Amino acid sequence: MDSISQLEEIKNRRLADRPGRILISMGTCSMAAGAKSTLKASVDEFAQRKLEGWDIIQTGCLGFCDREPLLVVEKPGQPRVVYFGVTEDRARQIVANHIVNDHIVGEWVLPTEVATYSG
């Protein structure tokens, strides 16, 4: 890479074309909590419904090990929603409810007063 402008090119290209994203935490603790199944189920659900324009991304750990697996939905023009304890089944339901029907599944959203939930 010869210059900083090449870096900028990459950055701008990516920012310009921004699809909806599903971020699934995939740190060691996440995997221990079953994040691999979460990922598999999400990918499968997207494929079955032939949903396009979405990136499903594995990320590092968000730090909230207690509530793993965590799944983040970034829908363009909408707030970012963090789901916790996303089992295979929950992942499928989140796709159906949130992605398809715009219905945030409040029950599994990391709430503001987290301490009162017992994971």
Next chain:
Amino acid sequence: MPHYRHHVLVCQGTGCLSSGSTGVLKALEEQVQAQHLSDQVRVVKSGCFGFCMQGPVMIVYPEGVFYTQVTPQDVNEIVASHLKNGKTVERLLYSDPATHKKVEDFGDILFFKGQRRIVLDNCGSINPEDIEEYIERDGYFALAKAVTKMTPQQVIDEIKNSGLRGRGGGGFSTGKKWEFALGAKGEPKYVICNADEGDPGAFMDRSILEGDPHSVIEAMMIAGYAIGSHQGYVYVRAEYPVAVSRLEIALAQARDKGILGRKIFGTEFYFEVDIRLGAGAFVCGEETSLIRSIQGLRGEPRPRPPFPAVEGLWGRPTLINNVETLANIPRIIRQGAEWFASIGTERSKGTKVFALAGKIHNTGLIEVPMGTSLRDVIFNLGGGIPDGKKFKVAQTGGPSGGCLTEEHLDIPLEYDTLTEVGSMMGSGGLIIMDEDSCIVDVARFYLEFTRDESCGKCTPCRIGTKRMLEILTRITEGKGTEKDLTDLRELAQVVRENSLCGLGVSAPNPVLSTLRYFEEEYLSHIRDKHCPAGVCEKLLSFTIKPDLCKACGLCRKECPVGAIKGAPKQLHSIEDETCVKCGACVSKCPFKAIARGRKPKQTPEGHIDNTRVAAEARSHADSNNSVTTVH
């Protein structure tokens, strides 16, 4: 597909149903209909939020506003004010409105709200296996800036001015370390990233490598540029396979993109990074041991000076920085020393990642500005102690650190303050213990760890940790004497003062600091043969509850040492002196008639002090009460 402005979730869990949420739901549906909001508001029946005590509960998205104890009469107001005009109905919010805001982004979730994420910024937000995602978030811009627009000295000055200190435990000024390495004579020079995270319960380095490996690579390259090195090594434990593979992928991508390698950003600077796997010995986190380990030798420290900056890997000048330290570097270069120095306290700048573990609601990793109070960390970010138990102690710095007690809840978490109170920052492990943790047992646990992890090179650590462990074990078994406490203190001092490396020097910290704050608990084990927390096995007693015992004799047959006396149809009893506390009888008893509990305190003559037992029973009952009230 209609786009709803609001989703209203009305809890239809059993708890809320019993407090009348059916009526609330009905009222809401009617109101929405009546106000012609059907295409804007979607009413959803939801499952239990677990917040039954405050039911009926309703949550309005996207704001995430939480309404509690909602009656059908309140629904009109909610619809009129909130759903139509966007104005929250304050009166119906959870009793502590300060903690109640909308769920809009990470920053607003309580767990994330008190955090200031610099090194963890990308963790969980980007795909660590895609270099472009890193670049998208300004990755490698700092490197580009450093090598094209700054001199090595300018880079070092920037780091120095930022006030960044080593995050691995020592807290030495990173900029100064770099300057020493720059000034050291000898070629080639090496940059090592110390990813040999060893504190039990700490895993921030793993998370950074797993979630944002490029930030570490970029930082190593900047360091290489600053000190004149062209080769970096990441020394990472083989027990972190995910971190290793992500790092490998990141390195390959950085090479592919022409970032890592020759002619970096069109300059003459070149740099390579290789991975070296460690077998996970705790002592290999110590820099001279780490260097030996990379060289293929037994991981053992050597005396310093000479410091690695002068004589390190293969005898050459070597800069060793911890993962978390490095992860700060790109941000400092990008946003400037001044920005970084504005975060934190006078002498500890920036943020610190802590690994929350133990008796705390929200176990996990948090990153907070230096100087955040322990109370904030435990009770806000951490969500407090589960089951309504009382906070007892927080262990910082793992086996090298010390304990913080209730009186320290409000001290700022920063290097110097922690050292002053007999603990240390360490790598950031934060283990929370409640009233059910026995402090002597905790000290024993840490000593067992350091005894196991001592390399055995120097006398004080090799034999001293063993002897300390022996004394602590004695005390937890009720065989301790008061002289043991003096001996323990003196021994701790000898080990601390005379050991060869940091492992030995800091090994006595858990003992010294617990002795400092919990001497009474030690004495209770020694004098009264009583473990107040009811943890120490040998100080437990097994008793048969007369009202439950059916005198079936199963326990008597099960007991390996014949400690249970009794005959058919005759109430059984357990002889405490003979009992080895194996617990076999407890699992055998079909009537749950055998109780495992702490031994009552004994007066010096060995008689049971009834007043104490009574007080004990009372306090136990109290704590049980407090549990029920919370739930």
Next chain:
Amino acid sequence: MVKLVIDNLPIEVEAGTTVLEAAQELGIDIPTLCYLKEVNVIASCRICLVELEGHRNLVAACALPAAEGMVIRTHTPHVLYERKKVLELLLSDHPFDCLTCFRNLNCELQTLAQEFNIHGLQWEGERNVFAVDDLSPSLVREPSKCIRCRRCITVCRDVLTVSIYDMQGRGFDSVQGPAFNDSIQDTPCTTCGQCILVCPTAALHEKDDTDKVWTALQNPDMHVVIQTAPSIRVSLGEEFGMPQGELVEGKMITALNRMGFDKVFDDCFGADVCIMEESTELLTRLQGNGGPLPQFTSCCPGWVKFCENFYPEFMPHLSSTKSPQQIFGSLVKTYYAQIAGISPDKIFSVSVMPCIAKKFEAAREEHQDSGHRDVDAVLTTRELARMIRMSGINFADLPDGKFDSPMGYASGAGVIFGASGGVMEAALRTLYDKLVGGEIPEEDLEKVRSFNELREAEIHMGERTVRVAVARNLGEARKLCDRVRNKEAEYDFIEIMACPGACTGGGGQPIYSNLDKWSLQIDLRKSRARGLFEADSQKKHRKSHENPYVHKLYEDFLGEPSSARAHQLLHTEHKARPLYTNRGDYAGDKVEHRHYREEHNLLH
């Protein structure tokens, strides 16, 4: 130069000097335990701790480079307290069997315990108990007595490049030992015994064979003869408080006579015979009729084992001539038995050697060419001294005795076998005489007499130039062998001795428990070697082939050098051996003491 202050005394030393060395220059005695000058500087025992101003903790003086402006205090009450406590910790993991210990009254740990006025331990607890490894015929490892100073590891690895030891295990359970805690006999240990010389305690010591010798001496039917190696006569006196390197040949003979040895012979006679055979062999090789060049000496059993283990391709290069000890052994039970008219099975042949590898050599299966075990028991200098002490002999006041005939007279060449370069010099004296005639020039000999570096020389003998090299220890031997292996240098004749300073510094020599041990050893070797050359200069015959008794031996018994009989009795074959053997009969794990002494007595 850097200036610093130690105990209020200013001193200026060269950069790179340690605080310990600077203090020694000032005459300040800082105690040490793991330290071995220039060899083992690892700061692990923590006995040499001192106060360094501005430093929170105490620092180890041995590894602390002196720096400008340092202020050091070496003996404050605080320092003394900490040292004492560290020592107490060390003692708390040590078996207190001083009374029956090999190093009783000659133990560095014991000495320090006494110096520090230790009469009880503050912290007692579990002690490590490891099995004793006494399977090797030469040396015994008692890991329970190990204080983890690692001198043995360093000396074996860095000086001798054999490296059979390292730390095994971790933390409290760690102990020095061969890999996997195997028995020493299963490793490429050369049994040179340098580890014994540097061990501060009795964790490593020679296998004691004195009882075997006492039993033979008690037996009226046994004719007990003893051969004494050259270097014993310059080191035995030290065991009795005499000056280092003093020649005590006469007193030694008298002592042996009084103890009841029937004949006291000189191993140097064997050395002379050795030169006869070895120089003939070399001459044949030089003329192109023998084996390949270079020819390596084979009189050092440590080196022979090293070569068998690490350089198997050099087997044809090793001189087939036996060592003086073994030559002597086979002659005693053939030639001497015939002259004296004693049945060889009634002869008990003892040797006293500065060496523990000689025990191993004597026990080798092939060494029974006389039809009997050539040498029945090997004593070291230390064991002989113990026997003399036991016999109530006042060694220093003994009158001088004389060696017995016919194997008691040696030329000067035979005597200098004990010094580094001595075998080379002895061989060159004879070779020169044979090729050129007369005395080899003194300047040529100077080239091979060495104390310091690996020596190489080209010596002109008529039209022939003989290229020689001398390695003073196994570390140098490895360098030399690699050079030959990689064809970086060509030689005709190479002398190699395993121990630093050859036999004068052998692993069976007196042990000094001084603090500055290693440098002292170097001085010792020098003074002992001087003693040998002095003895050489007093001899009438300086060349082996001029020894009249050797002449007689060949005339009456062997014929001529390299004859069939000489080959049968005085030569041997060397075979390559595997580096590690796993016989699995020693488990070095922590167990109660297990002794193998009886079952594994390889001599019988």
